[in-house]
Amino acid sequence: MTGRLIECVPNFSEGRRPGVIEAIVAPFRGRPGVRLLDHRADPDHNRLVVSLVGEPGPVSGALLESCRTAVASIDLRTHRGAHPRIGAVDVVPFVPLRGMPMRECVELARDFGRRFNRETGVPVYFYEDAAMRPERRKLEDVRRGQFEALCREIGRPERAPDVGEPAVHPSAGATAVGARRFLVAFNVNLATRDLSIAKAIAKAVRASSGGLPDVKAVGVDLADRGMVQVSMNLTDHERSPMHLVLERVRAEARSRGVEIAETEIYGMVPAAAMLDAAAHYLQATAFEHSQVIEMRLLDGETDGETGR
Amino acid sequence: MTGRLIECVPNFSEGRRPGVIEAIVAPFRGRPGVRLLDHRADPDHNRLVVSLVGEPGPVSGALLESCRTAVASIDLRTHRGAHPRIGAVDVVPFVPLRGMPMRECVELARDFGRRFNRETGVPVYFYEDAAMRPERRKLEDVRRGQFEALCREIGRPERAPDVGEPAVHPSAGATAVGARRFLVAFNVNLATRDLSIAKAIAKAVRASSGGLPDVKAVGVDLADRGMVQVSMNLTDHERSPMHLVLERVRAEARSRGVEIAETEIYGMVPAAAMLDAAAHYLQATAFEHSQVIEMRLLDGETDGETGR
Numbered sequence: 001m002t003g004r005l006i007e008c009v010p011n012f013s014e015g016r017r018p019g020v021i022e023a024i025v026a027p028f029r030g031r032p033g034v035r036l037l038d039h040r041a042d043p044d045h046n047r048l049v050v051s052l053v054g055e056p057g058p059v060s061g062a063l064l065e066s067c068r069t070a071v072a073s074i075d076l077r078t079h080r081g082a083h084p085r086i087g088a089v090d091v092v093p094f095v096p097l098r099g100m101p102m103r104e105c106v107e108l109a110r111d112f113g114r115r116f117n118r119e120t121g122v123p124v125y126f127y128e129d130a131a132m133r134p135e136r137r138k139l140e141d142v143r144r145g146q147f148e149a150l151c152r153e154i155g156r157p158e159r160a161p162d163v164g165e166p167a168v169h170p171s172a173g174a175t176a177v178g179a180r181r182f183l184v185a186f187n188v189n190l191a192t193r194d195l196s197i198a199k200a201i202a203k204a205v206r207a208s209s210g211g212l213p214d215v216k217a218v219g220v221d222l223a224d225r226g227m228v229q230v231s232m233n234l235t236d237h238e239r240s241p242m243h244l245v246l247e248r249v250r251a252e253a254r255s256r257g258v259e260i261a262e263t264e265i266y267g268m269v270p271a272a273a274m275l276d277a278a279a280h281y282l283q284a285t286a287f288e289h290s291q292v293i294e295m296r297l298l299d300g301e302t303d304g305e306t307g308r
Numbered sequence: 309m310t311g312r313l314i315e316c317v318p319n320f321s322e323g324r325r326p327g328v329i330e331a332i333v334a335p336f337r338g339r340p341g342v343r344l345l346d347h348r349a350d351p352d353h354n355r356l357v358v359s360l361v362g363e364p365g366p367v368s369g370a371l372l373e374s375c376r377t378a379v380a381s382i383d384l385r386t387h388r389g390a391h392p393r394i395g396a397v398d399v400v401p402f403v404p405l406r407g408m409p410m411r412e413c414v415e416l417a418r419d420f421g422r423r424f425n426r427e428t429g430v431p432v433y434f435y436e437d438a439a440m441r442p443e444r445r446k447l448e449d450v451r452r453g454q455f456e457a458l459c460r461e462i463g464r465p466e467r468a469p470d471v472g473e474p475a476v477h478p479s480a481g482a483t484a485v486g487a488r489r490f491l492v493a494f495n496v497n498l499a500t501r502d503l504s505i506a507k508a509i510a511k512a513v514r515a516s517s518g519g520l521p522d523v524k525a526v527g528v529d530l531a532d533r534g535m536v537q538v539s540m541n542l543t544d545h546e547r548s549p550m551h552l553v554l555e556r557v558r559a560e561a562r563s564r565g566v567e568i569a570e571t572e573i574y575g576m577v578p579a580a581a582m583l584d585a586a587a588h589y590l591q592a593t594a595f596e597h598s599q600v601i602e603m604r605l606l607d608g609e610t611d612g613e614t615g616r
Contacts, residue, residue, distance in 0.1 A: 007601070037604055053601055097601065246590055262593045271579065271602040274586040281589035282554055285570045293315065293361055293405065294579040296345055298602055 005298070006056050006105060007095040007182065008063060012048040012070045013085045015041045020073045021048055027065040033058030037268070046081025047090070051268070053097065056104075060112050063092065064119065071120045071172040076147045084140075086147050087122060087173030091139060094130075094179045097270060098298065105179045106130045113163050113177040122169040123154070123161035130179040132162045139176060147173045181214075184234040184273055185266035186242055188249045189227045192258045195219055198228035201252040205230070205245065212240045212248060227261055237273040243280045271295065313606070314364050314413060315403040315490065316371060320356040320378045321393045323349045328381045329356055335373040341366030345576070354389025355398070359576070361405065364412075368420050371400065372427065379428045379480040384455045392448075394455050395430060395481030399447060402438075402487045405578060406606065413487045414438045421471050421485040430477040431462070431469030438487040440470045447484060455481045489522075492542040492581055493574035494550055496557045497535045500566045503527055506536035509560040513538070513553065520548045520556060535569055545581040551588045579603065 014020050021041050025048075028036040034054040041048045050066075052059055067089045074088035092112065096105040106129050113124040131137045135158075145153065151168050153159045160166045161174060168174050190198060198219030203209050206217040214236035220229040230249055234240055242265075250260055272289060279287040289295050322328050329349050333356075336344040342362040349356045358374075360367055375397045382396035400420065404413040414437050421432040439445045443466075453461065459476050461467045468474045469482060476482050498506060506527030511517050514525040522544035528537040538557055542548055550573075558568055580597060587595040597603050 005605075035605060037601070053605060242590060260591060263591045265590070265592045265595050265599060267599065268601050268604075269599055271600050274583050274600060277590055278582040278586035282550055282573070282585055283568060283571045284573045287573050291573060291575065291577055292579050292582060293345070293576050294602060294606055296576075297313075297343060297361060297606060 003299075004056055004100045005053060005098040006059060006100060006108070007097050008052045008054075008059050008092065009095070010050050010052075010063060010066070010092045011085075011090045012050070012074070013046065013076065013079050013081065013088050013090050014048050014070065014074050015046040015081065016043045020069075023069050023073065024048060024066050025050060027062045027069075028052055031058060031062050034062045042083075044081070045083035046079060047083045047085070056100070056108050060108065060115075063112065064115060067092075067116055067175075068120060071122060071169070075171040076173040077171060079147075084143050084146050085173075086143050086150050087169070087175045089116070089122065089172070089175045091127075091143075091176045091178065092116075093128070094177075095182050096179075097182065102129055102179065102181070109177050109179040113175075116175065116177070117164040120169070120172065121164065122172050123164035123167070123174045125174065125176045126162045127176050127178040128180040130177060136162075139178065142176045150174055181236050182270050182273075184237045184242065184269050186232045186234055186245065187220075187264040187266060188230045188232070188246065189222065189225075189261045189263065190230065190253055190258050191261040192228060193223075193226055194258075195221045195228050197253070197256050197258055198230050200256070201249055202230050202232075204252050205232070205248050212245060214240050215245060234273075237270070237276075241276050241280070242273055243277045311607075312364055312408045313361060313406040314367060314408060314416070315405050316360045316362075316367050316400065317403070318358050318360075318371060318374070318400045319393075319398045320358070320382065321354065321384065321387050321389065321396050321398050322356050322378065322382050323354040323389065324351045328377075331377050331381065332356060332374050333358060335370045335377070336360055339366060339370050342370045350391075352389070353391035354387060355391045355393070364408070364416050368416065368423075371420065372423060375400075375424055375483075376428060379430060379477070383479040384481040385479060387455075392451050392454050393481075394451050394458050395477070395483045397424070397430065397480070397483045399435075399484045399486065400424075401436070402485075403490050404487075405490065410437055410487065410489070417485050417487040421483075424483065424485070425472040428477070428480065429472065430480050431472035431475070431482045433482060433484045434470045435484050435486040436488040438485060444470075447486065450484045458482055489544050490578050490581075492545045492550065492577055494540050494542055494553065495528075495572040495574060496538045496540070496554065497530065497533070497569045497571065498538065498561055498566050499569040500536060501531075501534055502566075503529045503536050505561070505564050505566055506538050508564070509538050509557055510540075512560045513540070513556050520553060522548050523553060542581075545578070545584075549584050549588070550581055551585045 038051040070088045094109045109130040117124050125142045202217035202219040205211040216233040220231045346359040378396045402417045417438040425432050433450045435450050510525035510527040513519040524541040528539045
């Protein structure tokens with residue numbers, strides 16, 4: 001697998017029937033240019049979250065096949081689960097990973113949304129970077145009131161879909177298709193039991209209260225470990241790199257007389273985020289990602305003749 | 309390219325004739341399972357250094373083809389160049405990269421050496437981890453006196469080849485085949501013009517004078533940049549990781565009242581070395597390389613069903 005890479009994390013409203021789950025996941029298996037990294041079915045949420053990485057074309061193709069199965073197999077009129085949802089194919093976020101500007105990822109998301117609507121009749125809303133209306137950037141606004149409210153309100157101009165007729169698909173509802181940056185889940189555990197300190201630091205570093213751009217943060221109690229945590233999502237690790245975020249948290253903690261015990265990187269992380277942190281701390285000012293053997297293998301670069 | 313990965317850096321005694329250079333490199337191009345990362349021909353050294361990465365079987369196969377061409381095209385009796393050499397195919401080091409213990413890499417090197425000898429008649433010496441005699445671990449000992457001395461001395465028991473008859477190939481000489489760890493070239497530039505400080509720090513950190521294991525270090529003057537450098541080769545970045553080496557150099561420098569200006573990572577580096585540095589400085593104690601998306605893509609891992 002070489003060249004341009006995207007991640008896609010489609011969420012389907014089915015977390016209980018193994019046969020349906022497997023039929024939805026099947027198109028992602030053994031397909032050139034597509035790698036199924038993970039899938040998690042949660043019966044309480046009644047939801048399936050799939051994590052795919054691959055080349056844009058093959059991922060879109062496999063996704064369309066999978067989504068047709070979901071539309072044919074899931075009925076929102078009888079669907080119950082703890083997680084908010086508007087459709088059988090609930091959300092489809094596209095994430096640029098390598099060799100792909102966000103602009104192209106937005107095009108990919110919109111192309112996919114139009115094809116999906118054409119083939120299934122399910123109305124589509126675009127969100128985050130793919131949003132066509134500013135008030136639709138946030139997924140929670142698109143999904144407000146869930147399937148049940150959308151059935152009543154889709155005829156209103158403010159709830160008209162971006163693609164398709166202003167009517168929900170009778171059984172499969174509607175679908176939100178987005179483009180967004182990779183989200184790095186980064187938690188910093190503090191050597192104190194004082195939750196107020198974690199909360200104060202979270203407030204100091206998060207973007208919404210004037211901290212670091214593209215950082216979401218909350219203070220969390222880890223009572224059984226005798227620590228508190230600044231739990232963060234970095235929604236743009238290039239603008240606010242992990243090392244910068246960590247050092248800001250450290251400075252805030254020290255000003256309160258507290259040290260960092262350890263950190264947690266939760267789930268997957270792009271190589272670029274880790275390499276940038278390594279180069280920063282190693283003070284390797286001229287370091288380039290292409291010096292890493294594994295990055296060269298993925299880049300599909302041809303050999304450069306460097307002889308004189 | 310997935311699964312087990314090795315690097316191989318064959319050195320050929322030809323740095324001047326473009327047609328011969330291209331014929332030697334050609335078997336590495338467009339071959340499944342083999343990636344030609346780089347090749348450098350140096351006319352002063354009259355030497356070609358090729359950098360390959362790939363799966364063990366395909367790399368060995370392509371290498372054999374390339375080496376046959378080199379043996380047929382290079383005549384050591386008329387070869388002149390600044391770099392020491394014993395043969396047309398001078399050295400062939402195999403380096404384990406991923407999913408491959410050193411033990412298997414040694415087997416691969418020895419298998420290759422035997423096949424190469426069988427097909428070309430060139431006698432082979434094994435060095436470093438592939439050495440069959442302890443006094444042959446160091447390449448410089450195997451290559452002592454170069455082609456010219458070896459022609460006279462190969463009949464002596466202490467210079468008998470590990471594979472093949474005790475006679476050099478008339479035109480292609482002999483070949484050293486080795487297995488070794490990846491060598492990370494890591495230089496630390498100090499904010500001082502005092503070369504004696506760089507030399508003292510180099511002495512303090514290098515293995516040969518009781519410093520860190522698997523670290524080679526010398527002090528170098530960077531006169532035109534107004535700095536001095538501790539220039540290092542890390543021959544086992546797992547035993548002496550980059551961050552540990554850097555912090556040792558920093559401590560030695562500070563004890564002499566000097567700060568680190570910056571560092572240089574020269575050439576290629578394995579992802580693991582950078583990820584270990586990032587995890588250390590980010591204090592991500594439970595971090596695993598498999599959390600990096602790109603590492604998963606290269607691992608060829610299948611999806612793990614993580615649903616409950």
